[in-house]
Each structure stands twice: as structure tokens, then as C-alpha cells.
Amino acid sequence: MKTIMYLITILTLVSFQNSYAAPKVGKRAAARYFQGEVASNESDVANQKVASSIEPLSPEDHFLTFGFSNYVSSDSYKWGQNGKEENVGKWGLDMMYRIGQYNNLIDQGIRVSYNEFEAVSKKASKLSFMYAITLPDAGSQFPLYFGMAAGPGVFMTQLEDESSLSLDYQLYLGLRLFNVFEKTGFYVEGGLKNHLQLTSDGQLNGTYVSAGAVFTF
Template sequence: MKNVFSMILPLLLVGSYALAQQPVVGRDAAAKYFQKNDDDTVYVGGGGNGSTVAGGPSDHYLAIHFARYMASQSYDWGKNGQEDDVGNNNFGVTYRVGEWYNSMDMNIRMEYADYSVADDNPSKISFLPLITFPDAGSRFPLYFGAGAGLGIFMKQTNSKSMITLDYQLIAGARFFNVFENTGFFLEAGLRNSLFLLSSGQLNGTFLAAGLVFTF
């Protein structure tokens, strides 16, 4: 019995010393549960062809488009009071500035548009807050949205307002990461303008195509 006890005693002493060196409570004890995860990546893409990219490339969303009015009518703008097919081309940039997680995106859309009214060619820049859903982070290909903002004519017909209230209703399809972080999208909808400082308005439908970037 004495021999067994003499063998166990050194082991007990070593175990007690080791336990004394381990932090039981406090910051040092808790720190081991909050170690940095080296696999800090975000999944990008769909199906089996997706990839992981460090840093979350989908945090930023930028789209560039070219659009054409498919049909448009102006009221109290031009010589005859009402004219058809006055809308021409449109160029724009859309950037996501906020997100309701797993719900919607808040975007800013800036556009340049030109028109053919009577014998004149007005042109305008618009700035619109635009809400779209579902959020781009879902990677769902279809989306819908609405927005309203101000338009400022750089060139306008005589005696008509230089400032307009612009509003849009849109629906589109977007395809992410077709080539690395670049994809493309198609969009259609209503694009209307109401003159604020004079009579007159414009109602139109449009079709747009462009590139979408996530980074």
C-alpha cells in the first residue's frame, strides 16, 4: 500500500500544480472562447459553382444602365399641348446605400435623359432615392422597386419649369457574378415627371439594360 501511495502522490502534486496555472475565471479564461475565426468568408454565387471571397464582396452594389423610352406622352409641354414619343435615351447609375437585412435595399439612382419636344431637345438630370426588394444580398434574380426624387433640366423649353418631381415603378431581372464580380440586368417600368414650377408633365414606359457589380 505504501508503494502505491508513493506512486500516486507525485501524480496528484503535478496535476494540482497544472490546475493552479489554468485561469478559472476572468478575462483570460473567457478569452479562449472568443478566438478569431480564420474562415471569415462570404459565399458568393449559386449552385455548385459558387466561391468564397474574403471580406464580403456583396457589401457593395453598383449598377450602370442604358435605357430607351418605349412609349411616352407629354401634356402641356411643346407646341400642341400633347405630344407622343417625346422621350429618347437615358443613362444612369444606381448605388446601394443601405439595407433592411433579408428584406429590401435603399438605393440612390442618378440619371441623364434627353427628349424631343416640338423643335427643341431638352435634357435633364434626376436624383432618386429608390427602394428595391428583395435585397441584393439574397441573390434572387427578380426584383421590384419604386422611387421618387427631383429632376433638374439643363436645357428646357421656354416658360416651363426647370425642376420636376420624378417617380418610377420598376421590375427587373439581374444575374450576379457572370464574370467574377460582374453581372448584367434587364429592367422595365414606368418613368413619369411632373413639372413643379409650371404646368406640364411626362408619362412614359422604358426598357433598360446594364451591368451590375458587387464588391
Template sequence: MTEVSFSSQNYRVGRKIAQNQTSKDAEAPKNGRQKAQEYFQSDSEKAPRSSSGSVASGDHYLAIHASTYMNSETWLWGQKEKQKDTGKSGFGVTYRFDEWGQTDLNVRFELNEFNVVDQKPVKFTILPVIVFPEAGSQFPLYFGAGAGLGVFFKQIDQESSLSFDYQLFMGARFFNIAGSTGFFIETGIKNHVHLLSDGQFNGTYLALGALFTF
């Protein structure tokens, strides 16, 4: 009987020691390797993922949009006289890849069609774009600007195949309306200046598109 009692007491003591050791291990300070892993962890990994209707700082989004020109004018492009309503339509993709302060950093790819002296030039444009405020602010209205290079896939004879493109715009965006899909509407100016000739184009546009958050 004494041996059974003694064994039971030893079992309880051993169990108590094991529990204390486990508690100490859980509370033990992290070693250098664990601290280094946390330090070098990217902001996107540390940031919480977005909930419905919002975008977290670690999220990326892709916008697919179609646009039409509401008003446009051309100078010294195909002819010396000014031409009106030369901008026709556009299709583009905008990708938000990072956040800087209170702004979103994006890259925009666009394909635009024109109607100049009864010909239809087609231009592909790549623009780095800054948008304020950042998507994580959950404020629906936004303002943006971008500038980049335009390359004409189809151009009028004797005209530059390269252009300097710039855009100023504003819009309203609504994220995660149906799952991770939302939509936006945008308006602004799309202008370009030919780099190797005297042509110039100024246009105002309206765009509609879908937003995909991931």
C-alpha cells in the same frame, strides 16, 4: 546523475505550467474593451463576404445602365396639345448603399433626353430608390420604386427647370457572372411633373446594364 534528473524534472514541470497558463489565457473571458469593440462593430464588418453568384448583406453594388423609351406621352409641355414619343434615351448609375429589412436602399442618378416641339430638353434626376427583395436573397427578380428631384440642364423657354420625378419598375439581376461583374435588365415607368409650370411626362422604358459588386 541525480542533478541531471532533477533538472529535467524541473524543466518538464515548468513547461507544463507554461502550457496551462497559455490555455487559460486563450479561454479567459474578453475584457470590457474587447466587448465594446465587438458591440460597436458595424453590420457590414460582421457580415460574411459574398461568394460567386451571390451578394452578402455587407456588400455594396454599383449598376451602370442605359435605357430607351418604348412609349411616352407629354401634356402641356411646349404646347397645349398632347404629344407622343417625346422620350428618347437615358443613362444612369444606381448605387446600393445599405439594406433595410428585406429591401435594398439605393440612390439613382439619371440623365434623360427628350424631343418636345422639335427641341431636345435634357434632365438630370436624383432619386432615392427602394428595391425588394434585397440582393442577398439571391432571387433574380426584383421590384422597385423611387421618387426625387429633376433638374433640366436644357429646357424649352417658359417651362419649369425643376420637376418632381417618380419611377416604378421591375427587373431581373444576375450578380458575379464574371468575377465581381454581373448584368441586369429592367422595365417600368418614368414619369415627371413640372414644379413651376403645367407640363407633365409619362413614359415606359427598357434598360440594360452591368452590375459591379464590392
């Protein structure tokens, strides 16, 4: 009799252990399992988007670039002397503000440049205000861009008997990435920076490189 009671006790304990160890099955258990899988997958996708995506700009968004530029080469003609002088252009600061978009094709902007020069061993500086068009528009997500800008230039310091006003025009090609760090990106750019003095014969033809930050808002 004791042996039978002993066997019954062992079987009872084993059955309780198996009931706790056996996995839960059925519709409710399956539903909870698949809900957990879906939530996990959605979380992974969201994390990937936060980590790797760079949101494109909409037509209503604005951006402002600010960077440092340096002349690679520059030649002046009849600026402070009758002949030609090389390496007149020095360094500069460049800023461009996007004011709008046209037909999902081009961006319109205001481009402001400050540049310093040294002609016939005398320093000069100029502030330029230009209207700019850039292709493609910022919403295209294509990193390469090119454009042109033109407008008046005002010399802050100028050589004696030279014009204090100029007609400035620029051609540029660059690479830009928006929203790399929240609302901040970066750009690198190169191109032409030229001007014609309006009330004198001086002019400048130069090439430059520039790099800086892009802020969106």
C-alpha cells in the same frame, strides 16, 4: 544437376517478378488509397464551385448598376404646347448605388438618371436624383426584383418658359445576376419613368427598357 539449377533460377526470377507486380495491400496501402480518393473528390467539388457558383451579397456589400435605357413610349402634356404630344422621350443613362439594407427585406439606394427628350421639335435633357427601394434584397439570391424611386429632377436644357425643376418618380421590374464574371454581373429592366414640372404645367408619362452591368464591391 544442371536441370535442377536451371529450374531454381527460373522460379527465383518468377518470384521476383510477382513480388514487384503484386499490388500493395495492408492498412498503410489502404489509408494512402482512401486519402487519394478524398483529395480527388475535394478537388472536384472545389472546381465545380469555382465554375458554377455565384456568391450572394452580404448586408455589408455594395453594388452599382450602370446601363443604357430607351423610352418605348412617352406622352407629354402641356409641355411646350397646350395639348398632348407622343414619343417625346428618347434615350437615357441609368445608375443605381446600393447604400444599405433594411431588415433583410429591401435594399435602399440612390438612383441617378440622365434622359433626353424632344418636345415640339426642341430638345431637352434632364438629370434626376432619386431615393430608391428595391425588393427583395440583393442577398436573397432571387434574380427578379422590383422597386420604386422618387426625387428631384434638374433640366440641363429646357424649353423656353418651362420649369427647370421637376418631381420625378419611377417604377421598375427587372432581372439581375451578380458576380457572373468575378465582381461583374448584368441586369435587364423595364418600367415607368414619369415627371411633373414644378413651376409649370408640363408633365411626362413614359415606359422604358434598360440593360447594363452590375459591379459589386
